[in-house]
Amino acid sequence: MTKAELKKFPQHVFGHAFTTLKCESPAYLPWLEKRLKGSGVLILTRRIGDLWELHPSFDVVVNCSGLGSRQLAQDSEMFPVQGQVLNVRAPWVKHFIRDGSGLTYIYPGTSNVILGGTRQQGDWNLSPDAEISRGIFSRCCALEPSLQGACDIREKVGLRPFRPAGVRLQTEFLAQDGRRLPVVHHYGHGSGGISVHWGTALEAARLVSECVQAPRTPTPKSNL
Incomplete structure (x- = not known):
């Protein structure tokens, strides 16, 4: 900032001035939802206590539950x-x-x-x-x-x-009683989610694509 600009802030000795953008979530999020619905995406609302509740209705789960990942992903690092x-x-x-x-x-x-x-x-x-x-x-x-x-x-x-370790953006394959559930974790953005969301969402989509294209491992059959 110039000396003239700094006169407005006498308690500061230096500063930076720049032009930027502001994304207003109350308007932006409904726009995103409308865009999804317009492309044929079905949006369901329900409460779950375990990711396994989504199996076998869904082939791949993307976990964007934020603080809910303390329970859903057993991630004690989330706070x-x-x-x-x-x-x-x-x-x-x-x-x-x-x-x-x-x-x-x-x-x-x-x-x-x-x-x-x-x-x-x-x-x-x-x-x-x-x-x-x-x-x-x-x-x-x-x-x-x-x-x-x-x-x-x-x-x-x-x-x-x-999340102290940063955004968790990775694929995890859950296994239970011979069942297999691919989960793409996408959470832990802290206060910077709106700044990096588009890039991390593209990476999450890439991981989902890998899960879809990967050969399926047959579910082991019981001898009982």
Whole structure:
């Protein structure tokens, strides 16, 4: 950033300015679903407690269950990183602002502005904390004083599916009682899922294709 640009942030000694894109999930995810349905994909909704519940109805399972993989994939490495943000109306805010630590940020969108945030490792609580909300609002107003005039302030809490070893993107062949179930694991994106989802999804699709094309191993017959 230039010296003139930095004058707006007297508490900072340097900064970076760049042009980027923002993907708004509330609009993007329904678009993806519509695209899938339009290509003939059947979407079913059901709750399962074990991947084997999908056998033999499905030849290959893609496990994108996020934090649910603690149970479904017995992956004890998975844990939540809780995040709390504020969703406010401030249509005059047009620029993204984020401090060096990444814990304070202002992300304007098409209809609202997201103010953040927190990273609470291992916290499963989905209830907003009023004190944390006040802290977020105060920090963001320090960066953009005009936010004092923001209205329609709403609190939101979410859980990021974090995995210390990184995204698990691999094929596992489950075996049980002579049965075989190919599972492509695709989870553990943490807070970066929206940034890398298209690339990891393509790789998951490639792994599924390998499973489909691979010769099937006959299920052993019982002599009993």
